[in-house]
Amino acid sequence: MISLRPLSLGLKPRYVVSILGCLASILCVRAAEPVPALPSTRSPEVAADPIGVMVAQLDLEKYKATIKALTQFGDRRQGTDRNRAATDWIEAQLKSYGYATERLAYDFFPADPRRPSGPAVAAGMAQGGGRIRGQIAPTGVNVDPLKQPDAKLRALNEQPAGIGRREEVYCTKVGTTHPEEMYIIGAHMDGHGWGEAANDDGSGTAIVMEIARILAAPDVKTERSIRFVLWNNEETGLNGAYAYVAQRAALQGKEDPVGSGQYPEPKWLGMIQHDMMLFDHGAPRADGTMNPEQRPEADVNIEFQSSAKFAGDAQKLAWFFATSNEKYATDYPAAVGQHMTNTDSTPFMDHVAAISLRENERGAQIGAGWDPHWHQPTDVYSTFSDKDFRLGLNAAQTTLGAVATLAGATLKK
Numbered sequence: 001m002i003s004l005r006p007l008s009l010g011l012k013p014r015y016v017v018s019i020l021g022c023l024a025s026i027l028c029v030r031a032a033e034p035v036p037a038l039p040s041t042r043s044p045e046v047a048a049d050p051i052g053v054m055v056a057q058l059d060l061e062k063y064k065a066t067i068k069a070l071t072q073f074g075d076r077r078q079g080t081d082r083n084r085a086a087t088d089w090i091e092a093q094l095k096s097y098g099y100a101t102e103r104l105a106y107d108f109f110p111a112d113p114r115r116p117s118g119p120a121v122a123a124g125m126a127q128g129g130g131r132i133r134g135q136i137a138p139t140g141v142n143v144d145p146l147k148q149p150d151a152k153l154r155a156l157n158e159q160p161a162g163i164g165r166r167e168e169v170y171c172t173k174v175g176t177t178h179p180e181e182m183y184i185i186g187a188h189m190d191g192h193g194w195g196e197a198a199n200d201d202g203s204g205t206a207i208v209m210e211i212a213r214i215l216a217a218p219d220v221k222t223e224r225s226i227r228f229v230l231w232n233n234e235e236t237g238l239n240g241a242y243a244y245v246a247q248r249a250a251l252q253g254k255e256d257p258v259g260s261g262q263y264p265e266p267k268w269l270g271m272i273q274h275d276m277m278l279f280d281h282g283a284p285r286a287d288g289t290m291n292p293e294q295r296p297e298a299d300v301n302i303e304f305q306s307s308a309k310f311a312g313d314a315q316k317l318a319w320f321f322a323t324s325n326e327k328y329a330t331d332y333p334a335a336v337g338q339h340m341t342n343t344d345s346t347p348f349m350d351h352v353a354a355i356s357l358r359e360n361e362r363g364a365q366i367g368a369g370w371d372p373h374w375h376q377p378t379d380v381y382s383t384f385s386d387k388d389f390r391l392g393l394n395a396a397q398t399t400l401g402a403v404a405t406l407a408g409a410t411l412k413k
């Protein structure tokens, strides 16, 4: 079971007043406890809050620089040299932050039986549940190299995917008092579509890496463990995440070697995925055009899946993240929805509380064409503005605030 700490809004019903007591007293109705105001992000309370100090270390320019660095490997398509080079680069960064890294290996073939075909969706309904509203724009995966106008990028993305062995990298901040329990923070490092996979999912990969970097500082301690995983083969059917669950679910919480105090797979307390974090320009217009700017009411969409075995715990986790957003995110709010789908948290959702953070709802919004760069040659770094990158940064603030709180993070003075 997930060990959620109580939310800071300590609302408890205090209306249990007997009728006799009521008659005997003039004070017939007792007021509920007042709701304590959440401190604003720049208040002295947050400035003195160690987790606020950690969140304040997230920096827009550093976040952008990590995304930009990932784009040097083009679309990082699974099964290619550019994908392997990107995995090596990510691993080198995690090592440079001070982590011991690990790799999970698996075999992938295009007809992998673990690849979910996905249930048929009725007209007007969305994958994962929910209804599509308003204008719909076309979606799909670009497979035409000539649609990439940049000749250098076209050449970089040329090698097709091979078959066989794949690897993905992860590292762990080991808990001081509960190393046998952990939260998993993930994003997928592979992409496709003949662009740079800057948004899908360089934007999520950079969130995981930036949070890992900040929590690696020697003065940061966490009671529980936190694992950072950069999935491979998401775009082919979540194969890297399915392989992780298949290989490691049964190892949870086992001390190995016995008596060592080491837990190669701490018990899962929650899984949090980040996938497409930048672009919330609203719905497509009737003429097919889009708002060229981030919409002012852009938000971070936190989704759980209402059909999951752990939907109840996942819902609590999602609302905990929404509360963290109110406390720590500087610009954009969060919205919670019940239709998480088509991302690496799906393989976890019947094992543990699993949620995803995104620029929009995956099924009813991205699925209806709200992101015209999705799997297209235009998913390149130069497509996005600082207002777009800032939405990703706000998702990072949300996750760091929530996970640091849940894992019991403290800062040595």
Ligand SMILES: [Zn+2]
Binding pocket: 188, 200, 201, 234, 275, 276
């Ligand atoms: Zn993706």
